[in-house]
Amino acid sequence: MEKKSTLLIVDDAPSNIQLLAGLLKDKYQIKIATDGQRCLDLAQSDPVPDLILLDVQMPEMNGYEVCRHLQANDSTRQIPIIFVTGKDQTEDEEFGLILGAVDYIIKPYSPAIVEARVATHIKLKQQNDALRRLAMEDQLTGLYNRHVLMDVSTKRISQAHRHNLTLSVLMIDIDHFKAVNDEHGHSVGDAVLRQVAAIFKQQSRTEDVIARFGGEEFVIILDNCDLAKGAKKAELLRAALTGSPIEGLRVSASFGLAQLRDKDETFEQVLHRADEALYNAKNNGRNRVELAD
Numbered sequence: 001m002e003k004k005s006t007l008l009i010v011d012d013a014p015s016n017i018q019l020l021a022g023l024l025k026d027k028y029q030i031k032i033a034t035d036g037q038r039c040l041d042l043a044q045s046d047p048v049p050d051l052i053l054l055d056v057q058m059p060e061m062n063g064y065e066v067c068r069h070l071q072a073n074d075s076t077r078q079i080p081i082i083f084v085t086g087k088d089q090t091e092d093e094e095f096g097l098i099l100g101a102v103d104y105i106i107k108p109y110s111p112a113i114v115e116a117r118v119a120t121h122i123k124l125k126q127q128n129d130a131l132r133r134l135a136m137e138d139q140l141t142g143l144y145n146r147h148v149l150m151d152v153s154t155k156r157i158s159q160a161h162r163h164n165l166t167l168s169v170l171m172i173d174i175d176h177f178k179a180v181n182d183e184h185g186h187s188v189g190d191a192v193l194r195q196v197a198a199i200f201k202q203q204s205r206t207e208d209v210i211a212r213f214g215g216e217e218f219v220i221i222l223d224n225c226d227l228a229k230g231a232k233k234a235e236l237l238r239a240a241l242t243g244s245p246i247e248g249l250r251v252s253a254s255f256g257l258a259q260l261r262d263k264d265e266t267f268e269q270v271l272h273r274a275d276e277a278l279y280n281a282k283n284n285g286r287n288r289v290e291l292a293d
Helices: 014-024 036-042 063-072 090-099 111-136 146-162 177-184 186-202 227-242 267-283
Strands: 006-010 029-033 051-054 081-085 103-106 167-174 209-214 217-223 253-259 289-291
Touching: 006 014, 006 036, 014 029, 014 111, 029 036, 036 063, 051 063, 051 111, 063 081, 063 090, 081 090, 081 111, 090 103, 103 111, 111 146, 146 167, 146 209, 146 217, 146 267, 167 177, 167 186, 167 227, 167 267, 177 186, 186 209, 186 217, 186 227, 217 227, 227 253, 227 289, 253 267, 267 289
Parallel strands: 006 029, 006 051, 051 081, 081 103, 253 289
Antiparallel strands: 167 217, 167 253, 209 217
């Protein structure tokens, strides 16, 4: 069964919520909030809303203020907002759209119009999400692609320096992968890459950034992780990989680990040291973890 999209209905009048929820509950999963702060909390809780229907006139924090907060937050900026309000002046609608809302519905509303506009913006959200995934994901493994890795890494490096946090970078290369393609074909090679990626995801924390760097190479950014902890993490990944036959083959990988230094200004600097450690792992027999520095 296809998963229902989630709507967040925000109104300080329970009767208004009841009307909208009754109209839309058969097609969508409904979350409700009766004030602005509750809306902001629910917008970041699972399941994240696919669309917010937001009243303007609410006490303490009105809908316009709520919209500003949602638009200013990276984790909620992509959620489309439809204002549903009795404020029927042209300048009110214009102001709401300028703030970032995708639509403006004036009360009293036609149920058919509400249903149609909600359906339209849900479809647009799904299409935008699909395009965003295509831009961010490696299409074979479902991991982040190299472009996203470089973008995210810059932010993680800056955050680590700003808050005096440890950070380590793990570079991984599947051993003798060319032989897999040559002897078993590229379809088997692709299956190996997908399953290796799945093992890395299963063995990693939610906050870890895992990316396919290119070919049979992977990079993992480990937040709040020094060299000693990173080495243990790398060894767990290495053992999980060698202990899981893939496509009937014994697959292993070499690992290079480096920790962010105070003097590192860019991600490329720490990545370069991880790459050098990976080179050492290959030269020292493969299927092993080597540390930089």
